[in-house]
Amino acid sequence: MPECPSVCTPQCTNCDKSQFQVRHRTLEKRFLPKFNILKHLSHDHKMAGQTLVPNVCSVFREDLFHDKVAIVTGGGTGIGKTITQELLHLGCKVMIASRKVERLKKAVTELKSTISRSSLADIDYLQCNIRNEDEVKNLMSQTIKQFGGINFLVNNGGGQFPSGAGDIRLKGWNAVVETNLTGTFLCCREVFNQWFKDHGGVIVNIIVDNFKGFPLMSHSGAARAGVENLTKSLSIEWAEYGVRINSVAPGGGIYSETAAANYANPTMIQSSIPRVPAKRNGTTEEISASVCFLLSPAATFISGETLRVDGGASLYKNKYEIPEHNKLPGYTWEKDLSSKL
C-alpha cells in the first residue's frame, strides 16, 4: 500500500479505511469540542449555500450591476457560486473560472436558467488554474473578448487541507501558497495589466479568519495573511488608476457541500461554532452580500480594507462566557423571500 499524506480526503483511494480513520480521528479530537456540535445547526444553516437554494434575492437593487462584467474564480461551487448568482440577479455578466470543467459547466447551465429574459445578465465559464500564469492571462483576455471589458474581479478560488505543520510536505505547502497567494497575485496583476490600468475596476479577495493564527492550516493562514497585505499595497499603488481592492474574511464555518466535502468529517466545518459570539455558522449569502457591497458604489471610499464576516469570532477570546442563544439569526435568500410573502 503506498504511503498516504497525513490527512487525505474521504475519496482517497491511496490508503485502506482503517489508516484513513485513525488519521482523521486524531485531527477531529483537535477540532471538535466535547459536546455535540450538531445541536447548534438549524435547518437554515444546513441548507444555506447548497445547490438547493431555491431562489436568489438580494438586499441590493436589481439593476445595480446591469452594465458590469465580473470574473469570479471558484464561481462554480460554494461561496463563489452564491456570489455569481447574486451578481447575475443584479444584472451583471459573469465569467466563472476554475480547474474542473464539469462543475463549471453544470453551474453555468443551472444559473443561466435563472436569468430573466429582460435582464442583461449573462454567464459563461473558462477553465483556469489560477496557479498557471498562461491560463490566468487567457482568462482575462478571453473575458475581455467575450464581454467587452472587466469591471470586477472576485478572487474566491482557493483552499487548503488540514494538517499539523510538522507533517506538511514542501509540495503541499507550495500547492497551498501558490493557490491562495500566488494565484490571487497573478489574477490581480493580469486584470490590472490587461484592463484595469486603463479603465479602473474593483477587486475583492476572499481570505479566511486567520487573525489569531490558523492552527492545522498554517500554510493557508500564512498565504492569506500575504493576500491581506497585498490588498493594502495594491490599494495604494493602483488608486491613481481608479482601482479599489478589498478583502473579505469569512469566519471558519460557511457551510456548502463542497467546503464540507473537503474535510474528512463534514461536521468539522461546524467545529468553530462554540467560539462564535453569534453561536452559529455564517451563510454563503452573508459572504455574497458583503462582496456585492464592496463592489458597489456604496463602497467607493473603501479600499485596502479587510471586512471580517465572522459573527464576531475573530474578536472572541473565550474569557467571557456567551450563553447559547439564537438572537442573531442568519440571512438567507429563502428567509428573505418568505418574509416578503
Ligand SMILES: CCCCCCC/C=C/C(=O)SCCNC(=O)CCNC(=O)[C@H](O)C(C)(C)COP(=O)(O)OP(=O)(O)OC[C@H]1O[C@@H](n2cnc3c(N)ncnc32)[C@H](O)[C@@H]1OP(=O)(O)O
Ligand atoms: C479542519 C476544518 C476546520 C474548519 C475551518 C475551515 C475554514 C476554511 C474553510 C475553507 O477554506 S472551505 C474550502 C475548501 N475547499 C478547498 O480547500 C478546495 C481547494 N483545495 C485544494 O484544491 C487542495 O487542498 C490544494 C492542496 C490547495 C490544491 O490541490 P492540488 O490539486 O493542487 O494539489 P494535489 O496534487 O492534490 O496535492 C499537492 C500536494 O499537497 C499535499 N496535499 C494535498 N492534499 C493533502 C491532504 N489532504 N493531506 C495532506 N497533504 C495533502 C500533498 O503533499 C500533495 O502532494 P503529493 O504528496 O500527493 O504528491
Ligand SMILES: NC(=O)C1=CN([C@@H]2O[C@H](COP(=O)(O)OP(=O)(O)OC[C@H]3O[C@@H](n4cnc5c(N)ncnc54)[C@H](OP(=O)(O)O)[C@@H]3O)[C@@H](O)[C@H]2O)C=CC1
Ligand atoms: N467555507 C468556509 O467556511 C470558508 C471558506 N473560505 C474561502 O472561501 C473560498 C471559497 O470556498 P468555499 O466556497 O467554501 O469552498 P469550495 O471548495 O466550494 O470552493 C473552492 C473553489 O476554489 C476553486 N479552486 C481551488 N483551487 C483552484 C485553482 N488552483 N484554480 C482555480 N480555482 C481553484 C475550486 O474549483 P476547482 O476545484 O474547480 O478548481 C472551488 O470552486 C476559498 O478561498 C475558501 O478557502 C474562507 C473561510 C471560510
